[in-house]
Amino acid sequence: MSTRPFHHGNLRAVLLEQAESMLRASGADGLSLRELARQAGVSHGAPRSHFIDRQALLDALAERGFDRLAAAVRSALDGAESVRSGFDRVAHAYVDFAIEDASLMELMFAAKTSARPGPVQDAAGRLFGALDEAMGASAVTESDDGARDTFKQLFGATMQGIAALVASGRIARAQGDVLVDEAMQMLLDSALGLRVVDRR
């Protein structure tokens, strides 16, 4: 059209956008810096000005992923009108994200990125903060910290596991939804040593 905001100014944003769709299409393995530069119409050395490393680009993607997922969790929580529906909505939002952006999710939870401290871990912390809100502020648990942590971790692990099962094609997506519902029922009804109460 009229303005073509190319080459100059927003290359970093362009690269991130393209990298995201490349990740969705071909996974992290298929994400090549040179191919990225080609698609952006710049020389193969240009990305270096914005990302020192291939890993730095992957880190930036993971960081954005954490923030998007945190936003999805918060938004799911906003629409809930009971404790139970809050948990259900958050769980489904989490699993949906993990399935639709399976490669991104892999990146976010790869041992490589989650080990080092830095902006990625900070973003991960923001996600866990959102999940804490979902379980704490709006909803749950007058229990000791150990039981709360265990519950939270089991919640996360179960959602992650279900998403992995669907993403790997081993079960259908609809069955994934069934599993989420069953798992939530189990988690909330379980004798985990904590109490789920509706404070409103």
Next chain:
Amino acid sequence: MSTRPFHHGNLRAVLLEQAESMLRASGADGLSLRELARQAGVSHGAPRSHFIDRQALLDALAERGFDRLAAAVRSALDGAESVRSGFDRVAHAYVDFAIEDASLMELMFAAKTSARPGPVQDAAGRLFGALDEAMGASAVTESDDGARDTFKQLFGATMQGIAALVASGRIARAQGDVLVDEAMQMLLDSALGLRVVDRR
């Protein structure tokens, strides 16, 4: 020593062995065919005689992984003296394997490999057969098939999720064991619509 069974005869086995430790050390990304050939003292083209592809090598690794895990599950089941201890032992064996061989586990459950039919999927089938034994023959469920499948999938998803949490360094291994115990308690006590009975 005396016999050096090199170069000739068992290159395929040597490559697989080395590839396994290379996978453990550096992950699937760090697994290079050329480096593998170098370590084996053969030319870079030699592996081609045994694996057409890099993917073919990864497939072979995944296949072996499934069979090793199936063996571990069976062995865990053999040592159980009650239904509950059977589930616990299988769950811990599964999670232990997934943590110790995290990269191999990723390979086994990657969408890439699990999609296509072939020897890898067959090996996956043998694992699921072993898990079925663990839940069916020795232990569980006089229930409809849907509930049984849901239970099995939830079992697998939960174990996989816990293992991923530990493997990514997000929780400590000891806490992983705690989660496994809690999860098993939940799964077995839950009102999932199936009945867990001890037939012995």
Next chain:
DNA sequence: ACCTGAACACCGTTCAAGT
């Protein structure tokens, strides 16, 4: 049947040089 070695196309990374 199994292995060698040259060849090809592709990488990521570095770095001087341009603007």
Next chain:
DNA sequence: ACCTGAACACCGTTCAAGT
């Protein structure tokens, strides 16, 4: 500050040729 382009070391894959 941002981008270019040559250079380097590494890939996977193919294929004729050797044994």
